[in-house]
Amino acid sequence: MGSSGQFPEELSGKRDFDYITPAGRRLTEYEAVTVYTQWGGHSAGSLQTMGDFLLRPDGRPVFDPASTGITVDDWYTYRDPNQMWQRPYYVSQSEAEKSIERATELVVSTGAAKALDQHWIEHGLVGTYFPFAHYEYGLFRALNMAARESLSDSVNNVLVFIAADKLRHAQAISIMGLDLESVYENFDGTAGKRVWLEDAGWQPLRRLIEEAMTVVDWNETIVAIMLAIEPMIGEPMRRLVFGTGAAQRRDLLVPVAAGTATIDWQRNAKAIKAYIDFLCSAPGGEGNREILAGWLGTWQAKARPVAEGLFDLIEGALPEPGLAKQAAAVADEETARVGADALAGVPSAA
Amino acid sequence: MARSLIQAHERVKSLDWDLDYAERPVRYATKYHIPSKTKDPFRQLLRDFLAMEAEKDDRAYGGLLDVLARTDAVNKADPAFTEILKPLLPALRDGEYAAMQCMMMMGETVNNPELCQGYLAQELDEVRHVQSEAWLTRYYAKHYHDPSGFNVGAKVREWNPFLMAVRAGLSTFTANDPIVGCLNLQVVGETAYTNPLFVAMTEVAARSGDTVLPSLFLSIQSDEGRHMANGYATLSAVLQDDRNLEFLQDDLDESMWRQHRPLDLLLGIVFDYFRDRSVNTKPYREYWDDWIWHDYAGSYIGKLEKFGIKPPGCLPKARADVPWMGHTGALFLYALWPLNFWRQSPLPLEMFDWLEDATPGWYRYFGPFWEDAIESSDPANGQLAMQAFPEIPPLCRVCLLPCVLPRIDISEVFLEYYNGRNHAFCSKICQNIFHKDPQNYCDYVNFGEKFNGWDLADVVEEMGLIRPDGKTLIGQPHLNTEKMWTIDDLRRIGWEIKYPLASSEPYKFNYS
Numbered sequence: 090m091g092s093s094g095q096f097p098e099e100l101s102g103k104r105d106f107d108y109i110t111p112a113g114r115r116l117t118e119y120e121a122v123t124v125y126t127q128w129g130g131h132s133a134g135s136l137q138t139m140g141d142f143l144l145r146p147d148g149r150p151v152f153d154p155a156s157t158g159i160t161v162d163d164w165y166t167y168r169d170p171n172q173m174w175q176r177p178y179y180v181s182q183s184e185a186e187k188s189i190e191r192a193t194e195l196v197v198s199t200g201a202a203k204a205l206d207q208h209w210i211e212h213g214l215v216g217t218y219f220p221f222a223h224y225e226y227g228l229f230r231a232l233n234m235a236a237r238e239s240l241s242d243s244v245n246n247v248l249v250f251i252a253a254d255k256l257r258h259a260q261a262i263s264i265m266g267l268d269l270e271s272v273y274e275n276f277d278g279t280a281g282k283r284v285w286l287e288d289a290g291w292q293p294l295r296r297l298i299e300e301a302m303t304v305v306d307w308n309e310t311i312v313a314i315m316l317a318i319e320p321m322i323g324e325p326m327r328r329l330v331f332g333t334g335a336a337q338r339r340d341l342l343v344p345v346a347a348g349t350a351t352i353d354w355q356r357n358a359k360a361i362k363a364y365i366d367f368l369c370s371a372p373g374g375e376g377n378r379e380i381l382a383g384w385l386g387t388w389q390a391k392a393r394p395v396a397e398g399l400f401d402l403i404e405g406a407l408p409e410p411g412l413a414k415q416a417a418a419v420a421d422e423e424t425a426r427v428g429a430d431a432l433a434g435v436p437s438a439a
Numbered sequence: 440m441a442r443s444l445i446q447a448h449e450r451v452k453s454l455d456w457d458l459d460y461a462e463r464p465v466r467y468a469t470k471y472h473i474p475s476k477t478k479d480p481f482r483q484l485l486r487d488f489l490a491m492e493a494e495k496d497d498r499a500y501g502g503l504l505d506v507l508a509r510t511d512a513v514n515k516a517d518p519a520f521t522e523i524l525k526p527l528l529p530a531l532r533d534g535e536y537a538a539m540q541c542m543m544m545m546g547e548t549v550n551n552p553e554l555c556q557g558y559l560a561q562e563l564d565e566v567r568h569v570q571s572e573a574w575l576t577r578y579y580a581k582h583y584h585d586p587s588g589f590n591v592g593a594k595v596r597e598w599n600p601f602l603m604a605v606r607a608g609l610s611t612f613t614a615n616d617p618i619v620g621c622l623n624l625q626v627v628g629e630t631a632y633t634n635p636l637f638v639a640m641t642e643v644a645a646r647s648g649d650t651v652l653p654s655l656f657l658s659i660q661s662d663e664g665r666h667m668a669n670g671y672a673t674l675s676a677v678l679q680d681d682r683n684l685e686f687l688q689d690d691l692d693e694s695m696w697r698q699h700r701p702l703d704l705l706l707g708i709v710f711d712y713f714r715d716r717s718v719n720t721k722p723y724r725e726y727w728d729d730w731i732w733h734d735y736a737g738s739y740i741g742k743l744e745k746f747g748i749k750p751p752g753c754l755p756k757a758r759a760d761v762p763w764m765g766h767t768g769a770l771f772l773y774a775l776w777p778l779n780f781w782r783q784s785p786l787p788l789e790m791f792d793w794l795e796d797a798t799p800g801w802y803r804y805f806g807p808f809w810e811d812a813i814e815s816s817d818p819a820n821g822q823l824a825m826q827a828f829p830e831i832p833p834l835c836r837v838c839l840l841p842c843v844l845p846r847i848d849i850s851e852v853f854l855e856y857y858n859g860r861n862h863a864f865c866s867k868i869c870q871n872i873f874h875k876d877p878q879n880y881c882d883y884v885n886f887g888e889k890f891n892g893w894d895l896a897d898v899v900e901e902m903g904l905i906r907p908d909g910k911t912l913i914g915q916p917h918l919n920t921e922k923m924w925t926i927d928d929l930r931r932i933g934w935e936i937k938y939p940l941a942s943s944e945p946y947k948f949n950y951s
Contacts, residue, residue, distance in 0.1 A: 103580075103586070108590075108593060118574070128606065136594050139597060140884070141614060143607070176570070222454060230546075234543070237540055249566055257486075260486065264484065
């Protein structure tokens with residue numbers, strides 16, 4: 090058995106995948122397990138050019154270049170600057186969940202949860218944080234579709250993990266609602282859904298999310314969510330309301346959970362900034378900047394009044410004087426973080 | 440924090456809502472009616488899922504990076520087995536990727552939170568499988584004594600006739616009505632075939648001295664059980680609405696056939712030919728009888744008979760074909776060796792008795808070819824095993840397999856002319872599948888259509904199947920480091936690829 094005898098080196102070739110051009114000097118583990126795992130018979134840059142063995146029932150390719158108005162010569166050259174792949178992803182997200190679990194045990198076992206005042210429970214948790222679970226879930230649904238239609242593995246990979254982040258946060262909020270039912274009498278952890286579905290103050294946000302969920306062009310979905318909605322609404326909510334706002338009200342649990350989502354956001358913003366840079370500079374992408382700018386203008390215009398209305402509402406309900414103004418400042422900061430600034434002033438393709 | 444898993448699961452299911460302000464586009468149309476409430480396939484929260492998968496990764500990757508690397512485990516296996524992993528791992532990875540896409544489509548299409556939670560967990564599982572199988576391929580490239588093939592597989596596999604057929608079967612996961620994709624993936628692919636693929640395969644690997652593959656494959660298979668549960672839950676949901684029955688049986692029959700063709704061929708070849716030949720084991724047809732005939736058709740599908748679902752009609756034919764198709768496939772795979780990115784050896788004479796015992800009559804049909812193969816494996820003799828076949832057999836337009844199965848003398852081929860092209864079918868079943876949506880099978884050209892009239896040496900160069908010295912072929916008809924074939928050897932023989940069906944005119948001839 091076995092044949093570990095020396096194989097002539099001039100015949101054996103590199104001890105690595107030599108069909109992937111690394112972004113840096115050496116092929117990284119992330120690149121090795123990600124790039125060219127998607128077989129795209131019609132995707133620009135795919136190693137396979139033969140077409141599809143079976144088209145979709147409507148006659149479209151499995152990975153359809155017509156699924157987006159954005160073009161590049163090679164979708165497979167995008168790289169996630171976070172170098173994220175499944176193993177480190179599961180480790181980091183498992184740790185995030187453990188931190189929430191431990192915080193939950195702490196606030197329940199020490200009685201810290203009981204120290205929360207009724208006003209925060211009513212307006213901070215039931216009125217704001219729990220309905221926010223549906224915001225996160227809606228974004229998960231939308232981004233998961235963008236991942237399905239994306240035209241290369243490296244783009245798909247980023248979107249799958251961002252979508253999973255949104256689902257993780259949505260589930261964490263839901264489970265927290267259940268856990269707090271054991272702490273407070275007559276507490277209904279499901280009441281947030283009623284707010285999401287019925288409260289007039291939340292309907293503009295719900296409408297915005299539903300519109301984002303039904304966008305057809307998957308790159309427009311990315312722009313809508315990651316360049317407009319998240320920096321203008323999602324992250325200011327997490328930082329100001331669920332982070333510092335909750336902490337000021339002696340809530341030890343929500344800031345931990347929201348903090349893990351902020352860490353996700355910061356990582357994902359870096360990936361999306363690189364993606365927008367890629368789309369704007371990649372060969373074959375002439376005209377992309379204008380299309381992206383057009384989408385950004387549309388979605389910022391939709392998101393801005395929603396953000397203003399929502400933060401005004403929360404500012405009055407908590408109350409949290411100056412919240413709306415601070416939220417606008419955070420929105421500017423996060424808009425810059427995700428690279429949307431680069432599209433400012435670009436004439437829209439529309 | 441102690442909490443009721445049932446309650447927690449109920450909570451996360453309520454995250455979804457019906458849209459009021461925008462109309463959800465029909466991204467993936469389905470003819471099936473799925474009730475909005477069904478039983479949960481399993482209760483899985485991301486919190487638990489992430490912890491479980493991280494733990495499993497620690498064990499699998501930890502073992503590979505530590506003791507198995509230090510003990511040079513990769514090179515302790517029989518190279519006959521390790522070589523076939525060069526195509527097998529990319530082929531599996533294609534399947535996992537298509538499975539991930541299928542789950543995304545199911546999550547979008549099926550308006551049922553119970554089922555969707557299962558699909559979402561599976562989607563993440565498939566990401567894990569895609570990347571861990573890619574990681575394992577790289578691991579072999581780093582440690583195996585001949586990395587050639589592991590290091591280029593994803594690039595050079597495009598026109599490999601064998602892998603084209605495997606991919607054609609896997610494409611049914613994504614290029615379909617999502618429920619039909621799910622039938623192909625979960626109800627047939629995962630429920631019937633992941634046991635032989637990931638469980639029995641590890642047995643074959645271990646018997647061949649490979650302790651690397653089992654460490655990851657068993658970790659993968661531990662996810663597959665949940666995927667089977669997803670498939671059963673989907674099937675149960677479909678069965679709740681009588682309107683689905685009129686197409687369910689037909690779609691299940693088709694799914695079984697589409698998966699049987701490439702997967703039984705692949706498994707038959709690997710199990711019976713690419714293992715340590717000095718260790719006797721049972722033939723693939725016996726695994727098939729255990730896993731597919733008894734467990735899947737008898738037990739799993741049998742339980743559905745009360746709902747009016749019968750075992751797929753193609754199963755008796757599949758059962759009749761399985762004992763032979765692996766042998767025929769192995770013969771053709773060997774004959775095509777210059778087109779492969781792995782090495783394979785002629786069958787040792789000592790194995791003939793085992794094969795004859797396993798499949799009585801084997802020697803009559805295959806023995807002489809393998810006897811000649813030993814001689815033709817030496818480039819000095821100037822013979823190619825491929826020369827036994829003056830023309831490429833017709834390639835089925837649907838399953839892409841050569842129309843020589845289960846055995847050349849009892850194979851069938853059906854020809855027809857459609858939309859300016861000749862089309863062959865390996866069976867009436869594939870021909871009927873084609874007729875449902877003929878244009879959807881005409882987006883690609885097959886190997887014969889692409890390379891008809893080419894010199895074999897040019898094809899090999901075009902496919903990138905040359906080693907770094909610029910002349911030695913990656914594929915070899917033996918496992919030795921001496922007497923390796925070069926591109927010059929092929930040029931000296933001057934073999935032309937002939938595929939009569941490539942003609943744009945209606946072709947009438949008798950291949951048999």
